[in-house]
Amino acid sequence: MxxxxxxxxxxxxxxxxxxxxxxxxxxxxxxxxxxxxxxxxxxxxxxxxxxxxxxxxxxxxxxxxxxxxxxxxxxxxxxxxxxxxxxxxxxxxxxxxxxxxxxxxxxxxxxxVFTTGKIMNLTAYTDADWGSDVDDRRSISGHCVLLGPNIISWSSKKQRFVSRSTAEVKIKSLADKASEIIWL
Known part of the structure; x- marks a missing residue:
């Protein structure tokens, strides 16, 4: 079943x-x-x-x-x-x-609220900080994905790795979110 x-x-x-x-x-x-x-x-x-x-x-x-x-x-x-x-x-x-x-x-x-509309573009936002956890220096990354005006996916989590720069953590965060958007 x-x-x-x-x-x-x-x-x-x-x-x-x-x-x-x-x-x-x-x-x-x-x-x-x-x-x-x-x-x-x-x-x-x-x-x-x-x-x-x-x-x-x-x-x-x-x-x-x-x-x-x-x-x-x-x-x-x-x-x-x-x-x-x-x-x-x-x-x-x-x-x-x-x-x-x-x-x-x-x-x-x-x-x-989830509403319908004529323009239903898929839009994503992502951000990450660099080493915000003082204990392990891992970064927090987050994202949200909208379909038109409706949020359909969101997340905020500690990354599994320690980044060496703000650019590195933001690129890794963006790559993670891009793979999710492709799935969506």
Missing amino acids: YVDDILLKGNSHGTIENTVEQLYKQFSLKDLGSPVYFLGIKVQSIVNGIFINQKKYTLDLLAQTNMMNSQPTLIPMAVGKKLAKNDDPRESHWVAVKRIFHYLRGTLDHRL
Whole structure:
């Protein structure tokens, strides 16, 4: 048995129906109709797109960690940086993790909007710093990819290597992102 999920949205009902028909010719499908939740994400249709959020998932997470009544904050922290410390966790690390839960509590109603448009160019931005981690001198690189006005891919992570210059780290970061864009 093979299971996968797909969500289709478009301006033309006919185009969507044609796409679904083509998929039916190639695969065994089950059409569940318009989604309310898709892979744990709430989906709300609007005239020219959709809103998505993970409020229910976040509330469940806050309840499981007894952080439901935590003081919300709207200032995000570097999540990857705070959670990168696996060995010998200390109280300061738990404080940092709790700060992330406070941020989640303060952003419960935030959502992403995906809209349709006539111009749907693929645009990518990438950046990297040089040796920002004082412990191991590895750099942090990040990117975001947009399809029209919609963000479809993003990342921020510590690089696996130590670079010798700003130019080197930025070129390596750009090469990584270029390979992802080709895949997209």
